[in-house]
Amino acid sequence: PGFTLLQLLTPSRYREIRSSCVRMNGRVYISSSIYRQLTCSAVHPNSTVHGPCGSGVRAGVEYDTAVCFVSDFRPLSASSWIDRCHSWPDPEVVDDIVRNGCHLVAIGHPLGPHENEEWRISFSRAEYKLVYSMSHCQFLTYGLLKLFLKEVLNQQSEETNKLLCSYHMKTTVFWAIQQNTLPHWCPQNLLAGFWICFKLLLKWVYKGICPNFFIPQNNMFLTKVYGSAQNRLFLQLHELYKKGLACLLQSPSIRSYIIHVLYNPRLSICTDESMIRSEVDFDILISSIQSTVPVPAAIRSLYQITKAIHMIEQFVESPMTHHQVVIIQRFTALILQSTSFLLIQNIHTNTGVNKQMYIADKLSCHMLKLAAKFGCVSDMLFIAMYYYKTLRYREALSVIEMTKFKLAQPYLIYEGYVDRERYTEAVGGQSWSTKMRQAVAWDITLYNYNKICYISELIPEQQSALQNRKPALFVPVFVMLHFLEFLCYRQIDTTLSQAALDELQVLVHHDRGLYISAIYRDICWEILGICQQMTGDIQAALYSYQHSLTQDPFHCIQTATQRRIQDIVQSTQHQ
Known part of the structure; x- marks a missing residue:
């Protein structure tokens, strides 16, 4: 990734191109190595080849010139970059970069089969525009990293002083900005921004992978940072890392500007990973908070739900913090879900009139779909339950x-x-509502105190839990998914129903805490037993129910489990 061959499809009027042609597999290609030699001194005479460039010194100033081809089209391997640009850069910059394609410079990949013929795909113009779209603080961070490279990293040892280059520094800044690793790029956070980029660089050296910003599959460390040199570079970087921001004092250009800050106890700069929270860490925290928001036990009727909705309206009409919005959003989804099941249940029980049933059904469906719109992925299962x-x-x-x-x-x-x-690549920088709908899942909460029948097959478990003052059953989302799939296919296709049961059985038997929390295993074994009993597999059902009894009795469903075991025993005795 990041390299290509250039096939000559029509004769060229340029002598350098005609002279650079080679034949491979019956086709004519332009050789990058020949073209580089021929054009090395095209801009400045007597230049020497340096990478894809012609280099030298003119009037005491070093220069690099690269004669290259312009491509109006971007390679497919760079298409994922567009999807990552949620928060940075701005859409106009993205459109401009996409519209202007890329360049092809005369150098092949050293490990490729056609090093002398390949051309590197260059996004230098795009990178130029990205640098200009940086904020002042982001640009200063880039400058700080370049100084750090020149005056600290490249002074460590002869063996490692050429492994990292300015381009690697630029790439770390690009990734750090786009991944929202620092929520506020401002002068007060300049050193914190530098530290984030330094840690990213340290991680890349440790892994031996530096992903190109436009084509992440192109590992820019592949031919330089590997083996013993990689190990030594990592150890050098890690020694600097252990010193914290004081490692910057080794830079003569930077030292005088920061020494009074680093040695002033009243001025603290946070470099602790637990304090500089990344966007992903923040989202995980918000997700865990939201997943535990309960529906108040007082809401047991449609009248009380109406009061709760009125309370939410009052909150919405007043200024709210981001955290309050998040909690209200989750609370509203829970209210809508409870209302939907309670409404249809009340109409069924009290009237059964067709028109009222129709209206209640439309309202319930609408509320569940609304809840799923600003709920998370697993909230869709409430629609399936309904x-x-x-x-x-x-x-x-x-x-x-x-x-x-x-x-x-x-x-x-x-x-x-x-x-x-x-x-980060999929939803980084997007609103929390969007992230929830696309990328967050919680376990399914079936509340007992409203006496709502979500799934009739679980009524005994809900009743048993309620008798022991347990407010809800918490069913792992993947268990509920297979459970519902099994129940629905039983009415349509027994083969697919059995397949869903097999998936559920594998999950419950073999999960080691990744999809099923230890405290929820009692309800999971119970659900598996219910499905097995429904298919007539009595021995398997007994095995599952007995396993449910041996788990942590978190849900207090032992009464329901023992009753199910007794029912099986009695039915087999009668037979």
């Missing part, structure tokens, strides 16, 4: 498939786990 409850099995399965697709994304935040790089 469809199952109202006998719309195919609609339920359609929602389950959509949910399954979203839960399978590698950037999903669940139980505090997330692929940080994929998450």
Whole structure:
């Protein structure tokens, strides 16, 4: 990635191009090495080859010139960059960069099969525009890193002083800005911004991977930072890291500006990872807070829910902090979900009149879809539960498939786990509402105190928990997904129903805490037993129920479990 061959499709009028042609596999290509030699001194006579450039000194000033080709088109390998530009740079800059394509410079990859023929894809003009779109503080951070490279890193040892270059510094700044690792790039945070970039560089050297900003698959360390040299470079960087920001004192240009700050106890600069919280860390924290927001036990009727909605209206009409908005958002979704199931249940119980049933059903569906709009990925399963409850099995399965697709994304935040790089690439810089809908999942909470029947098959468990003053059943989202899939397919296709049960069984039997928390294992074994009992696999069901009894009794469902075991024993005795 990041390199290409140039095939000559039509004769050229330029002598340098004609002279650079080579034939491979019956086709004519322009050789980068020949072209580089021929054009090295095209701008300044007597230049020497340096990378893809012609280099030298003129009037006491060093220069690098590169004769290259312009491409109006960007390679497909660079398309992911556009999708990452949520918060930086601005859309106009993105459009300008995309519109102006890229360049092709005369140098191949040293490890490639066609080093002498390959051309490197260059985004130097795009990088120029990115530097100009930086804030003043971001630009100063870039300058600070260049000084640090020249006066500190390159003075460490002869063996490592050429491994890192200014381009690597520029790349760290680009990634740090785009990944929102520092929420506020301001003069007060200049040294904190430098420290974030330094830690990113340290991580790259440790891994031996420096991803190109436009084509991340292009590892710019591949031919330089590896083996023993990589190890020595990492150890040198780590020694500097252990000194903290005091490592900057080794730079003569910087020392006089910061020494009074570093040695003044009244002026503290935070370099602690726990204090400089990245966007991903912040989102994980917000997710964990939101997932624990309860529906108040007092809300047991539609009248009380109306009062709760009125309370939410009052909050919305007054100024709120970001954290208050997040909590109100979650609280509203829970209220809408409870209302939907309570409304249809009341109409069923009290009237059963077709017109009222129709209106209640439309309202319930609307509220559940609204809750899912500003809820998280797992909130979609409440729609599937409702469809199952109202006998719309195919609609339920359609929602389950959509949910399954979203839960399978590698950037999903669940139980505090997330692929940080994929998450940042997918939703970094977007609003929390968008992140929740696309990349956050919580376990399913089925409240008991409203006496809502979410799934009739779980009524005994809800009743048992309620008798022991347990407010809710907490079902891991992946367990609920397979459970609902099993229930719906039982009405349509027994083969697919069995497949869903097999997936549920594998999950419950073999999960080691990644998808099922230890305290929720009692309800998971219970649900597996219910499904097995429904299919007539009595021995497997007994095994699951007995395992449910041996788990941490977090949900207090032992009464329901023992009753189910007794029912099986009695039915087998009668047979």
